[in-house]
Amino acid sequence: MAKQINVFMENKPGRLQSITKILYENDINIRAMTIQDRGEYGLMKLLVDKPNQAHLALVDSGYASALKDALAILIDDSPGGLYKLATIFLNQGINVLDGYGFVIDSKKSAIWCVEVEEIKQIKEIVEKEGFEVLEDQSLYEL
Amino acid sequence: MLNYWNKEIETIGEDSLAALQLKLLKETIKRALETSFYKVRLEKAGITSCDDIRSLGDLNKIPFTTKDDLREAYPRGLLSVPSKDVVRIHTSSGTTGTPTVIYHTKEDIDNWTELVARSIVATGVTDEDVFQNMMSYGLFTGGLGLHYGAERVGATVIPIGGGNTKRQIQLMRDFKTTVIHITPSYALHIYSVFRKQGVELLDLNLKKAFIGAEPHSENTRRKIEELLNIDAYNSYGLSEMNGPGVGFECIHKCGMHIWEDSYIMEIINPVNQEVLDDGEEGEIVFTTLRRNATPILRYRTRDLAFIHEGGCNCGRTHRRISRIKGRTDDMLIVNGVNMFPSQIEEVVMQIPEVGTNYQIQLEKDGALDKLTVKVEIYSKMFTGDIHELDLLKAKIKEDLRASIVIHPIVELHEPGSLPVFEGKAKRVLDLRPNSYKEV
Numbered sequence: 001m002a003k004q005i006n007v008f009m010e011n012k013p014g015r016l017q018s019i020t021k022i023l024y025e026n027d028i029n030i031r032a033m034t035i036q037d038r039g040e041y042g043l044m045k046l047l048v049d050k051p052n053q054a055h056l057a058l059v060d061s062g063y064a065s066a067l068k069d070a071l072a073i074l075i076d077d078s079p080g081g082l083y084k085l086a087t088i089f090l091n092q093g094i095n096v097l098d099g100y101g102f103v104i105d106s107k108k109s110a111i112w113c114v115e116v117e118e119i120k121q122i123k124e125i126v127e128k129e130g131f132e133v134l135e136d137q138s139l140y141e142l
Numbered sequence: 143m144l145n146y147w148n149k150e151i152e153t154i155g156e157d158s159l160a161a162l163q164l165k166l167l168k169e170t171i172k173r174a175l176e177t178s179f180y181k182v183r184l185e186k187a188g189i190t191s192c193d194d195i196r197s198l199g200d201l202n203k204i205p206f207t208t209k210d211d212l213r214e215a216y217p218r219g220l221l222s223v224p225s226k227d228v229v230r231i232h233t234s235s236g237t238t239g240t241p242t243v244i245y246h247t248k249e250d251i252d253n254w255t256e257l258v259a260r261s262i263v264a265t266g267v268t269d270e271d272v273f274q275n276m277m278s279y280g281l282f283t284g285g286l287g288l289h290y291g292a293e294r295v296g297a298t299v300i301p302i303g304g305g306n307t308k309r310q311i312q313l314m315r316d317f318k319t320t321v322i323h324i325t326p327s328y329a330l331h332i333y334s335v336f337r338k339q340g341v342e343l344l345d346l347n348l349k350k351a352f353i354g355a356e357p358h359s360e361n362t363r364r365k366i367e368e369l370l371n372i373d374a375y376n377s378y379g380l381s382e383m384n385g386p387g388v389g390f391e392c393i394h395k396c397g398m399h400i401w402e403d404s405y406i407m408e409i410i411n412p413v414n415q416e417v418l419d420d421g422e423e424g425e426i427v428f429t430t431l432r433r434n435a436t437p438i439l440r441y442r443t444r445d446l447a448f449i450h451e452g453g454c455n456c457g458r459t460h461r462r463i464s465r466i467k468g469r470t471d472d473m474l475i476v477n478g479v480n481m482f483p484s485q486i487e488e489v490v491m492q493i494p495e496v497g498t499n500y501q502i503q504l505e506k507d508g509a510l511d512k513l514t515v516k517v518e519i520y521s522k523m524f525t526g527d528i529h530e531l532d533l534l535k536a537k538i539k540e541d542l543r544a545s546i547v548i549h550p551i552v553e554l555h556e557p558g559s560l561p562v563f564e565g566k567a568k569r570v571l572d573l574r575p576n577s578y579k580e581v
Binding site for chain 1: 337338519520521524525526527528529531532553554555556557558559
């Protein structure tokens with residue numbers, strides 16, 4: 001399963017710059033990112049090419065960082081792409097905690113990266129329905 | 143293994159102690175009458191000679207001495223020996239106005255050193271230990287006090303003083319330091335630097351820490367013990383009573399033995415000055431019994447604690463006081479409710495998901511006081527889940543409300559982002575107009 005890095009950050013100027021500087025200095029490339037905001041603080045969620053290395057670099061710099069399993073599902077970059085997946089989620093009674101999407105290959109493929117409970121079971125369901133769930137390596141070879 | 147430095151005096155019987163105290167109190171009164179300050183003060187109270195004190199019960203004829211009295215007597219009002227007999231001067235910083243001064247003769251320093259030697263031997267220190275003294279030297283009594291005591295015991299002393307964390311860690315590693323003397327906040331800080339410096343606890347030989355100079359909770363002590371894998375012993379002292387070595391924990395860590403052959407200890411109600419019984423919490427009051435140059439009678443320390451009832455398994459007969467709950471002048475009044483910063487610390491340190499550093503901020507919000515408690519996320523316990531952060535925040539809030547009966551605002555901060563003080567920690571930021579502070 002792909003790994004996502006969740007970093008605790010205060011909502012104040014300079015935090016994004018500080019985190020991305022650490023990633024840059026460790027030669028880490030960001031594939032996608034999003035921020036889950038709670039006002040005074042939030043979580044920065046990152047998909048990167050070297051998740052372990054990125055996580056350790058952040059921890060060594062004093063950040064509270066955690067490596068989480070991420071369900072990165074390949075969908076079509078065309079009208080109805082996400083709808084198809086969402087319908088499966090509905091039919092299977094899967095609730096989404098948080099998620100974000102990004103395009104890999106314009107008009108062809110996109111990734112919907114989703115946080116759910118019981119991620120392993122849901123991975124199986126999604127794969128059974130014919131979707132591809134990406135591992136770290138394949139995520140960056142795209 | 144039970145070790146004593148001076149077994150005879152440390153295990154003295156109740157009656158012998160009382161007789162000794164009375165003899166030394168009379169000598170102290172005699173010396174006090176030599177000072178310009180006490181001559182007036184004592185005569186006003188009807189004491190013109192040491193013979194006016196016939197029993198320890200006569201102690202209550204003696205008026206209390208306050209910090210303000212010491213300021214008033216500055217610089218020479220409490221000096222009871224010829225200047226040439228003074229070998230050392232310690233003054234307070236005077237941050238709140240006039241400083242205060244304590245003079246020491248050669249014998250005074252010797253007596254002080256004896257108390258520190260007794261204290262550290264009670265924790266199991268021997269001449270084989272390597273003692274790294276991380277308290278400031280100079281006018282602050284914490285550094286020199288322990289230094290002399292540790293040398294007397296025969297330990298190897300590294301007199302580095304406070305701060306310079308990188309060097310501290312290097313010396314700890316290179317000289318296999320076994321015992322450190324440190325403030326609780328600095329102990330927590332230094333741990334966080336180990337990792338950055340690539341030093342593991344296994345590289346060190348640490349066994350004990352003496353912690354003092356700032357009020358702290360039992361949870362803080364445990365946290366220090368767990369993080370550094372050592373025994374931490376509470377130390378109590380105040381410059382007016384020499385400095386460290388007034389009271390110290392023995393290996394049983396169940397309160398600090400006060401050396402009652404050198405100090406008469408009383409606990410009083412800080413409001414009506416009534417003397418309280420053992421077990422009742424109040425302000426600690428001390429009378430010096432062995433100080434020649436600056437005798438001080440019934441000094442109100444403003445430190446709040448209680449005396450433990452019953453003896454100690456270590457065999458020392460000198461009574462033990464509880465940890466210092468706070469100072470009467472540390473007390474905060476928030477929307478009419480009294481609270482101590484230590485109560486907040488107690489709660490914060492119980493929660494594993496937050497780090498060792500925290501800050502308390504007080505502001506006015508219209509007519510009301512606004513209390514904000516800032517804590518740091520502890521990176522080792524971070525799971526990366528925003529809902530857990532929500533729950534954590536709610537839990538801290540609820541635990542604080544249950545403990546201090548005030549609804550605080552809780553802020554979560556990044557690890558290492560709150561200010562760290564390499565000396566005494568300043569955890570409380572009171573931004574309210576002065577009139578709202580307890581004086």
